[in-house]
Structure formats: C-alpha cells, structure tokens
Amino acid sequence: MAETGKILLQMKNIHKRFPGVYALKDVNFELKAGEVHALLGENGAGKSTLIKCLAGIYIPEEGEVIVNGKSHIMQSVADSQAHGISVIHQELCLVPYLSIAENMFLGRERNVGGIIKRGQENEEAKKMLQRLGLDFDPNVLIKDLSIAQQQMVEIAKALSVKADILVMDEPTASLTDKETEVLFETMRQLKAEGIGIIYISHRMSELFAITDRVTIMRDGQYVGTVNTRETTNDQLIAMMVGRELTQLYFKDKVNPGKVVLEVKDLVSPPFVNGVSFAIREGEIVGMSGLVGAGRSETAHCIFGLDDRYTGQILIDGKPVHIRSVRQAMQNGIALVPENRKEEGLVLINSVGYNLTLTVLHEIFRGHPLGNPKREADEIEKHINELAIKTPSAEQLAENLSGGNQQKIVIAKWLATKPKLLILDEPTRGVDVGARAEIYGFMNELAKQGVAILMISSDLPEILNMSDRVLVMHEGRVTANLAKEELSQELIMRYATGGGNINVA
Amino acid sequence: MSPETNIKAQNSVVRYLKDNMGTLIGLFIMCVILSFTTNGVFYSQRNLINVLRQVSSNACLAFGMTFAIITGGIDLSVGSILALSGTLSAGLIVHSGFSVPGAVATAIIIGTALGLFNGFMIATTTIPPFIVTLAMMQIARGAAYIYSNGQPIRAMIPSYQIIGTGYLGPIPYPVIYMLVFLIICVILLSKTRFGRHVYAVGGNDKAAIFSGVNVPRTKMLVYTMSGFLAAFTGVVLCARMASGQPTAGQSFEMDAIAATVLGGTSMSGGVGKIGSTMIGVLIIGVLNNGLNLLGLNSFWQQIAKGIVILLAVYVDMLKKRRK
Numbered sequence: 084m085a086e087t088g089k090i091l092l093q094m095k096n097i098h099k100r101f102p103g104v105y106a107l108k109d110v111n112f113e114l115k116a117g118e119v120h121a122l123l124g125e126n127g128a129g130k131s132t133l134i135k136c137l138a139g140i141y142i143p144e145e146g147e148v149i150v151n152g153k154s155h156i157m158q159s160v161a162d163s164q165a166h167g168i169s170v171i172h173q174e175l176c177l178v179p180y181l182s183i184a185e186n187m188f189l190g191r192e193r194n195v196g197g198i199i200k201r202g203q204e205n206e207e208a209k210k211m212l213q214r215l216g217l218d219f220d221p222n223v224l225i226k227d228l229s230i231a232q233q234q235m236v237e238i239a240k241a242l243s244v245k246a247d248i249l250v251m252d253e254p255t256a257s258l259t260d261k262e263t264e265v266l267f268e269t270m271r272q273l274k275a276e277g278i279g280i281i282y283i284s285h286r287m288s289e290l291f292a293i294t295d296r297v298t299i300m301r302d303g304q305y306v307g308t309v310n311t312r313e314t315t316n317d318q319l320i321a322m323m324v325g326r327e328l329t330q331l332y333f334k335d336k337v338n339p340g341k342v343v344l345e346v347k348d349l350v351s352p353p354f355v356n357g358v359s360f361a362i363r364e365g366e367i368v369g370m371s372g373l374v375g376a377g378r379s380e381t382a383h384c385i386f387g388l389d390d391r392y393t394g395q396i397l398i399d400g401k402p403v404h405i406r407s408v409r410q411a412m413q414n415g416i417a418l419v420p421e422n423r424k425e426e427g428l429v430l431i432n433s434v435g436y437n438l439t440l441t442v443l444h445e446i447f448r449g450h451p452l453g454n455p456k457r458e459a460d461e462i463e464k465h466i467n468e469l470a471i472k473t474p475s476a477e478q479l480a481e482n483l484s485g486g487n488q489q490k491i492v493i494a495k496w497l498a499t500k501p502k503l504l505i506l507d508e509p510t511r512g513v514d515v516g517a518r519a520e521i522y523g524f525m526n527e528l529a530k531q532g533v534a535i536l537m538i539s540s541d542l543p544e545i546l547n548m549s550d551r552v553l554v555m556h557e558g559r560v561t562a563n564l565a566k567e568e569l570s571q572e573l574i575m576r577y578a579t580g581g582g583n584i585n586v587a
Numbered sequence: 588m589s590p591e592t593n594i595k596a597q598n599s600v601v602r603y604l605k606d607n608m609g610t611l612i613g614l615f616i617m618c619v620i621l622s623f624t625t626n627g628v629f630y631s632q633r634n635l636i637n638v639l640r641q642v643s644s645n646a647c648l649a650f651g652m653t654f655a656i657i658t659g660g661i662d663l664s665v666g667s668i669l670a671l672s673g674t675l676s677a678g679l680i681v682h683s684g685f686s687v688p689g690a691v692a693t694a695i696i697i698g699t700a701l702g703l704f705n706g707f708m709i710a711t712t713t714i715p716p717f718i719v720t721l722a723m724m725q726i727a728r729g730a731a732y733i734y735s736n737g738q739p740i741r742a743m744i745p746s747y748q749i750i751g752t753g754y755l756g757p758i759p760y761p762v763i764y765m766l767v768f769l770i771i772c773v774i775l776l777s778k779t780r781f782g783r784h785v786y787a788v789g790g791n792d793k794a795a796i797f798s799g800v801n802v803p804r805t806k807m808l809v810y811t812m813s814g815f816l817a818a819f820t821g822v823v824l825c826a827r828m829a830s831g832q833p834t835a836g837q838s839f840e841m842d843a844i845a846a847t848v849l850g851g852t853s854m855s856g857g858v859g860k861i862g863s864t865m866i867g868v869l870i871i872g873v874l875n876n877g878l879n880l881l882g883l884n885s886f887w888q889q890i891a892k893g894i895v896i897l898l899a900v901y902v903d904m905l906k907k908r909r910k
Contacts, residue, residue, distance in 0.1 A: 140797070160799040176797045178790035180857045181783070189787055190799035192780045199778055 089116045091279040092137075092248055097146035099132055106132045107143065110305045112298055114248060114279040119270060121282045121290050121311070124300035124323055125486075125514030130283050133300070134250050137281075138170045139163035151247070161190070169246035171237050171254050177225045184208035184221035187240040211243045212236075216265055230257045231374045238266065242273075249273065250281040255289060256511070259373045259540075260575065267293050285514075287316050288543075299323055324516055331519050332547035333526045339550070340364030343534040344398060344416075344503050346385060351392035354380035356558030358394075362503065362534045367525060369549030370538040372578050377558040378538045379421055382505045386418040387411040398502070412441070415502035419492050419509060421538075427492035428480045435462040435476035437491050442498045465494040470520060486517025493524065504528065507538045522548060542571050556580045603862055609902045610849060610866045613895075614873065621877045628880055636757065642872035643761040644669075646865065647820045648843040650772045651813030653864045656847050657776075658809050659789040659856025660716030664705060665817040665843060667727035669836035672698035673821035674735045677742040677831025687746045695818045701727055702814015709810060710803035720810075724840070731833040740831035751827025761823055768816065772861045785809060789856030845892065846871055849899050870895065 092114040099107040107129050114120050122130045135141040137148065139157035147154055150166050157163040163170075177186045184204045193200045193207070208221035217235055225233060234257055241249060255263045270280060270293060282294055290297060291311060299306040299322040306322050345361040354377035362368050370378050384392040390406040397403065398414045405411050411418075420426035428437050439446060439458055446458050462476045469490040473483055480488060489509065496504065506525070510518045525548060529535055539545050545552055546569055554562040554577035562577035604611065621629040628634055648665045655662040672694040679690035701723060708719045742748075753760040776782040784805045787795040795802050817836075825831045849867030852859030874895060878888045 138797075160797060164799055170797070172797055176791065176794035178787045178794050178857065180790050181786055185783060185786075186794075189783065189795065192783060194780050197779045197781065198774075199780060199783065 090114070091116050091151065093147075093149040094133070094137065095147040095149070097133065097136060097143045097148075099136060099141055099143045106303050107136070108304050110146075110300065110303070112305075113308075114281060116247070116277045116279050117274050118295040119274060119280045119282050119293050121284065121294040121297040122300065123283075123290065123297050123319060124306075125516060128300040128323075128514075129303040130300055131252060132303070134170060134172075134252055134281070134283070137163065137168060137248075137250065164191070164244055164246075167245070167247040168250065169241045169244040169248070170250040170252070171241045172252050175230070175233055175237060177233055177237060177240075179226035180224060182222050182224055183212070183219055183228075183236050186225055186236065187211065187221075187243050191244075207243070208239075211239045214242065215239050215269055229375055231259060231262055234258055235262065235266075238269075242269075246278065248279050248281070250283075252283045253285070253512075254282075255284060255286065257374060257540075261579075263289070285512075286541075287319065290319070291316075301325055320515060331515065331522065332544075333519070333523045334367070334548055335526055335530060337365040337529055337550065339366040340532060342397075342400060344385070344396070344536075345400070346381075347395040347397070349381060349384050349392055349394035349396075351380065351384055351389050354558050355384060355392065358555070358558070358560055360553055360560055360563065362536055364502075364532045364534055365529050366550050367529050367535045367537060367548055369545040369552040370536060370555065371540075371542070371545050371552055371574050372555035374540070376555040376578065378555050379507055380558075381555070382418060382507055382536070382538060385411070386416055386505065388418075412499055415500075416505070417441075417496035417499055417501035417503070418505045419489075419496055419507060421507040421511070423485075423488055423492050428488060430481035431479060433477050434466070434471065434473050434480055434483070434491060435459075437480050438462050438465050438476075438495050438498065441495045461498065465498060468497075469494045469524065484514065484517070486513040486520075489513050489521065490517065493521065497528075501533065503534045503536065505536045505538070508540065509537060510539075510541065510544060542574065545569075545574065546571065554578050603860075606860070607851070607863050607866055609906060610851070610863070610870060610899060613899065614866060614870050617870070617873050617877060621873070621880070625877070625880045629877065632757070634876070634880075636759065636762070638869075638872050638876045639762045639765070640759045641876065642868050643759075643765040644820045644824055645839065645842045645846060645871065646765045646868045647768055647816045648813075648839055649846040649864050649868050650768055650861055651816040652840070652843040652847045653850070653852055653859050653861055654772075654776070654785055654809045655716065655813050656844070656852050656854060657785050657789045657856060657859045658806055659792070660709060660806070660809070661720065661844070661854075662702075662705065662810060662813045663717065663720040663840050664701070664723035664727055665813060666836035666839035667724045667731065668698045668701050668814055668817040669821035669824065669839060670833055671701070671727045671731040671734070671821070672818035673825035673835050674731050674740055674831035674833050676822045677740040677747070677825050678734060680744060680747060681740055681742050687744065690747075691750065691822050694822055695815065698818020698821065699811060699815040702817070703807065703811040705814065706807035706810030710806040716810075728833075735831060735833040737833060739833070741829065742825075742831060743829050747826050748829050749826070751823045751825070761827070764819070764823060769861065769865060776861050781805070781808065786857060789858075791857070842871060845896050849896060851903050867899075870899075 090113060094110065094112040097107050097110040110129065110133055112133065124130050132141065136143045137157065139159045139162050142156060142158065148156055155166065157166065187208045188204050193203045205221045212219050215235060215238060228236065234254065238254060254266060258266065273280060284290060294311045296308055296310055297319060298308040299319065301323060340363055342361050342363050347359050349355055349358040358381050372378050383389040385396060387405045387407045387410050395402055396405055403414050405414060424430060439461055442461065446454050466473065466476065471490045472487050480491060509521055513521065525535060537548060550566055552564045552569060552574065553560050554574055556578055557580065564573065651665060652662055675697060676690050676694035679685040679693055680687060685693065705720055705723050708714060709716045751761060755763055776785065784795065784800050787800055788802050788805050792802055821836065824835055846867035847864050848854065849870055850863030852864065871892060874891055875888055878891060
C-alpha cells in the first residue's frame with residue numbers, strides 16, 4: 084500500500100495527434116498517493132484523450148509517463164492494468180447480456196486452463212459489491228439493471244482490479260445525489276488506503292466536495308494546476324474557458340399566457356402512474372426527480388412515442404389524439420431527447436441533413452425532387468441562429484463537439500416552430516460555453532411565447548432556469564413549486580418521496 | 588432500487604427449458620401432429636435416426652454460425668467451404684494419390700485456413716463480416732468448380748466412404764460427430780474464457796476492448812472454427828456420397844442461419860446459446876422429414892420453412908417485449 088503524498092504518476096509533455104487534429108499538446112499531469120485530483124475542461128479539451136493515453140487505448144507520440152518511479156508508456160489495456168491503473172470510462176462499458184460478475188471479471192476471468200470458475204467469480208463479485216453497499220445478486224444480467232445501477236457496477240468493476248491509480252471519467256453523470264454520496268464515501272475510504280484518484284466531472288460542486296487538486300485543460304493543452312481549497316468557482320471557470328464568463332444562466336421574468344398543454348391522469352405502467360399538470364405560454368417549467376421517476380416516460384407519452392398510455396392530453400384547451408410522433412408534431416410539440424447520440428442525431432450524416440430531418444415534408448412540398456435553395460436557406464438560417472460551430476453544413480454530425488451536437492438537435496426541432504418544446508436533459512455532457520448559449524435560446528423562446536418543459540437532473544439548472552418546478556416521484560407529480568419557494572432541499576425532499584405534499 | 592435487482596439465478600436445466608419454451612413447444616406440437624398423420628412411421632427408430640443424420644450437417648454448420656452471429660457477425664461462406672473441402676478430400680485421393688487420412692487432413696486444413704482468412708480480414712480491417720464472407724463464398728465455390736472441373740469426383744474407396752457411412756452400434760457416424768461437436772461447443776461457449784469473450788465482443792465491443800479482451804483474436808478464432816466445422820462437414824458429406832461434389836452445400840449457410848435464428852440468437856449479436864440452436868436445427872429437420880413423409884414436395888417445404896422462421900422469431904420478440 085502506497086504511503087500518502089508519494090508521487091504515483093507523472094505524465095510529462097504528452098503529445099497526441101489525430102489526422103488533422105492536435106488532440107494533446109504538451110500536457111503535464113501529476114498524481115499523488117491518497118489524493119483525488121480532478122481533470123477539468125470543456126468537452127473536447129482533451130481530458131478523455133489524456134486518460135486513454137494512460138489506459139493504453141491510445142499511445143502518445145511524444146512524452147513520458149512515470150508510474151511508481153518507472154518510465155513506461157502503456158501499450159495496451161492489459162499493460163495499463165498490470166501497472167495498477169484502473170479506469171471507469173465515461174460511456175458505460177458493460178456487456179448487456181452478461182451477468183454482473185461476468186462483466187466484473189471480463190478480460191481477467193478466474194479460470195483453470197480456460198475453464199471459468201464461476202463460483203469463485205460470483206463470491207468475489209459479491210464482496211466487491213458489498214464494499215459499495217450494493218446488495219445485488221452477481222448473476223443478474225446487466226440489461227436488467229437501471230443506468231444508475233449499471234454505473235455502480237462499473238465502479239465496483241474498476242475497484243475489483245487491485246489498482247493504485249483509479250480514473251473516474253464522469254462517474255456521477257447518471258447517479259442520484261444519494262448514490263453520489265455513497266460513491267464519495269467510498270472514494271474517501273480509498274484515499275485513506277493510499278490510492279490516487281483521477282476524477283473527471285463537469286459538476287463544480289462535486290469538485291469542491293471531493294477533490295484535493297484540480298488540473299485544468301483547454302483545447303488539448305495544459306492550463307494549470309490549483310489546490311481546490313485555494314480556488315473559487317469563478318477562477319476555475321475562467322481558466323477553463325479562457326475568459327471570464329460573466330453569467331451562465333439567463334432568465335428574464337415572463338408573464339405566462341394561456342395554457343398550451345394540459346395533461347390529465349396520464350398512466351403508462353410501470354413508470355407513469357397518474358400524471359397531471361399544465362404549462363402556459365412563455366413559461367419554463369422544470370421537471371425534477373430521481374432516475375426512474377418517470378419524467379422521460381411522461382414526455383414520451385406527450386410526444387406520442389408511447390402509444391399505450393391512458394389519460395387525456397389537451398392542447399390549447401382542446402383534447403387531442405396523440406398516438407404517434409407525427410400527431411404530436413402536428414399539434415406543435417417538439418422533443419429534444421435525453422440521448423442525443425442515439426435519439427437525436429444521425430451521427431454519420433451531415434449537419435445539414437440532420438437539421439432538415441424534421442421539416443422534409445415542407446422542403447419537398449410542391450418539389451418532388453426537393454428544393455435545394457430552400458433547403459440551403461433553412462440550413463444556413465439554423466446554423467447562424469444557434470451559432471453552431473461547424474466548418475460547413477456538409478460536416479458529419481459525429482465530428483462536432485457535444486455542445487454543438489446538442490444545438491443541432493435543438494435547431495432541428497425549432498425548425499418545426501413548436502408551441503411546446505420539451506427538453507430532456509438539455510445540457511448533459513455540454514460544455515460551459517455552449518450551456519450558456521442554450522440557456523440564452525431557452526430564455527429567448529420563452530419570451531416569444533413558446534411553452535417549455537425542461538426535464539433535468541441538474542439542480543442548479545432547475546433552480547435558475549425554471550419559472551415553476553414539477554417534482555416527480557415513482558410516476559407521480561409530488562410537488563408543483565413556484566419560483567419563490569424553490570430550494571435544493573425542498574426538491575430533494577419531494578423527489579425522494581418524503582414530506583407531506585400539496586399539489587397545486 | 589428497483590425490484591429487478593433481486594432476480595435470483597435459476598439452475599441451468601430449468602433455465603434452458605424456460606428460455607426455449609416457445610421452440611420446444613413448437614417442436615413438440617410438430618412431433619405430435621406427425622405421430623397422427625404418418626401412422627407412426629415418424630416414430631420408427633429408423634426414421635428418427637434418419638432425421639438425426641439428415642440434420643447433422645446443418646447442425647455442425649449452425650454451431651459455427653451461432654458463434655459468428657453472437658459476435659455480431661455472420662459467416663456466409665460455410666456452404667462453399669464445405670464444397671471445396673469435400674471435393675478436395677475426394678480429389679486428393681483419386682487424382683493425387685494421397686492416403687485417405689492425408690487427404691482428409693489436408694482438405695480440412697485448407698477449409699480451416701479459409702475460415703482463418705475470413706477471421707483475419709474481419710479482425711484487422713473494417714470490412715463487414717457479411718462482405719468478407721460473401722466474397723469467400725464466391726471464391727471457395729469457384730475454387731471447388733475449378734479443382735473438380737465442374738464434375739463430381741467419384742471416390743468409391745471403402746476406407747474413405749466409411750467416414751460418412753459408418754455406424755457405432757445403431758448410430759451413424761455423422762450423428763456421433765454432431766453430438767461431439769455439440770458438447771464441445773456448449774462447453775466452449777458457456778464455460779470458457781473464449782466463450783465469454785465471444786459474448787462480450789458481440790454485446791458491446793467497446794466494453795470488451797476497454798476490459799482488455801483481445802477482440803481481434805476472438806473474432807479470428809470464431810471464423811476459423813466456423814471454417815473448420817464447414818470443412819469437416821464437407822468431408823463427411825462427400826465421403827457418404829462417395830463423390831466430391833462441387834455443387835454440395837449450396838444455400839446451406841441459409842439453413843444454418845435459419846436454425847441459429849430459430850434458436851433465439853439475436854442477429855445484432857451478444858445473445859445466443861448452442862443448445863437453443865440445436866432445437867432450431869431439429870425443428871427444420873423434423874419439418875423437412877415430416878413433409879417428406881406426408882409426400883409434399885420440396886417446394887412446399889421451403890414455403891413451410893419460411894413461415895416457421897417468421898412465426899418463431901415473432902413469438903420470440905413478443906416474449907422479449909413482455910419482459
């Protein structure tokens with residue numbers, strides 16, 4: 084076990100190029116035993132690339148990696164693991180149809196001559212899970228777990244490797260506050276054991292809660308390292324974006340107009356169990372709740388993705404029949420989905436293609452072979468309106484940063500001129516700069532009279548952007564809170580089902 | 588936490604029956620119907636053994652196919668590799684003076700090598716398995732025609748024929764081979780590291796890479812295995828016919844895919860069991876045999892097969908959606 088304070092890892096002058104791009108340029112990083120060291124930077128700043136160089140997935144062209152005093156560039160994942168490095172990657176890296184135990188031991192199966200010792204694996208897995216306070220049967224298949232549960236398994240898997248250096252790439256992205264607290268508790272325990280942790284997160288509050296030092300990166304370059312105790316939120320953001328970001332949230336006061344959407348007794352088991360609420364013109368209504376509370380599922384009913392629900396949906400006071408996305412669109416509803424890479428974009432197609440996907444019927448109306456001029460105008464308008472940073476409309480969507488991808492998704496739905504815009508986790512995985520811009524559009528749209536339903540797990544976002552907040556718990560709306568009475572504690576109380584509640 | 592967390596794992600026999608409920612019931616119903624309509628001919632020992640022998644070649648190909656499909660790929664070349672290895676085994680004996688074991692070994696090694704080549708291309712390039720094996724399907728078939736000059740190669744040599752026509756007690760050799768491969772493949776897929784890597788590659792190849800699994804090697808092994816099984820089956824088939832037929836095994840890859848899919852293996856990879864594929868093989872076999880006994884011609888058999896595939900996969904989807 085390493086003693087606290089000893090230098091575990093040094094990465095010096097790391098360079099990594101991809102065709103046409105300098106992904107890492109002269110990056111330095113250092114990790115001590117028993118410290119949690121954050122890597123901070125906007126998306127595309129090179130954090131994940133640096134981690135991949137450490138994990139043996141990429142091999143840097145130049146630079147030195149010193150692990151436990153020995154200079155060694157990792158050549159493969161197995162090599163990296165053998166050097167005591169364990170990584171929890173940003174994307175969930177579990178195999179859905181294998182069990183928890185099988186996933187935990189993937190690539191280093193307990194075996195005798197190639198035959199697997201299932202019993203031993205299950206026993207060891209059980210112990211590792213219990214260490215995280217998880218009472219899972221290790222035989223359960225990954226696909227039967229919720230995203231948050233899968234994330235916990237991923238963490239258990241990383242911990243099951245005897246590692247001195249643990250890398251966590253946005254481990255809390257899909258965890259609830261309670262689960263995050265359990266994770267932090269485990270991290271503190273690991274620190275005490277002398278393990279060094281590299282921690283990547285976009286949530287500032289977490290950095291202040293758990294880290295000792297923060298290294299900031301920007302555009303693939305090293306900006307600086309600061310002690311968490313001696314820095315401030317503003318200083319970190321300034322280092323990250325390279326300029327002072329005066330304000331993240333823009334929200335003007337609006338006077339809500341007439342009711343645009345009303346839902347009554349929406350039921351679609353198992354996640355939606357009787358949801359009623361209304362949204363007015365110009366209103367931004369936040370929707371908060373824990374993972375699995377039924378927020379996205381409620382949105383799916385309203386947007387016609389779920390055609391098995393019961394209950395009533397009223398648009399402009401009139402009951403409407405919505406059982407398909409097409410019908411929802413005809414009623415002026417748009418949904419920016421939670422998972423932009425899978426539900427929002429055709430990644431392998433161009434920016435322009437994606438932008439016009441929702442309005443093809445208009446572009447082709449009266450022009451059986453399309454209307455190139457109209458299409459080009461439409462595309463240009465959206466790229467300018469949302470300030471999408473792309474070299475051209477022909478660029479493939481997958482080559483854009485998360486923030487710009489999200490802007491495409493928003494733009495393609497704005498093209499339908501919706502009365503009601505549902506945003507499901509609008510800024511997840513979006514960097515600070517683009518976030519501020521997205522909040523700006525939301526504010527602007529609300530002023531134009533669009534009703535906005537914003538589903539979000541990001542509490543500061545909910546608190547700052549909403550005129551009103553609906554809290555969901557187990558498929559029901561448990562609170563309807565006005566802006567004046569909002570607080571983090573109150574939302575969490577209703578989200579966890581605590582408290583006696585009057586739904587207004 | 589959600590209630591699913593407490594799912595307890597069931598013992599493997601119960602799980603096997605449960606997972607394959609739909610196809611097992613289907614197979615059972617077919618057998619019941621046939622027992623009425625064929626006046627018991629279906630149940631005669633001779634006929635049952637006949638069914639097993641008839642399905643043995645499809646079974647061997649389908650085992651290899653199951654591995655390929657679980658990794659998220661497919662192997663369209665098995666029918667052609669079968670033909671090439673079959674004609675080679677006969678030709679090497681008749682034209683080149685090879686000993687029977689020498690010819691058989693050479694033919695199987697060449698077929699296996701083609702499988703290895705498939706695997707090598709799939710593992711080291713980004714050409715999709717469908718394309719790589721489609722190309723090999725053409726190449727191997729063409730090679731079989733060239734080697735045999737487009738004519739069957741007659742090989743009336745008892746020590747060669749016995750490979751396909753021999754019996755162990757009442758059981759024909761091809762059925763024995765099938766059972767041996769069945770057991771080996773079941774163990775490989777469910778009990779070994781290799782098997783687990785096969786699932787990982789198809790289920791989430793990124794997770795496999797990030798966990799240190801050697802993904803290219805796993806793919807290479809899978810297609811090599813499929814090539815070996817096809818080559819072996821080719822030799823057995825030609826030995827049985829005492830003739831190396833360059834036209835053998837045409838569209839056998841489709842039957843192997845059908846059996847695999849009937850068994851519930853997902854075409855998108857990550858899911859599947861050898862034991863379930865075996866049921867798929869039996870369903871196709873019993874269907875063919877039954878329709879034969881009933882005197883329906885083979886054109887009707889094809890239509891019946893198509894309907895059964897659609898039906899079975901649809902039922903499987905319903906079952907999954909309900910979960």
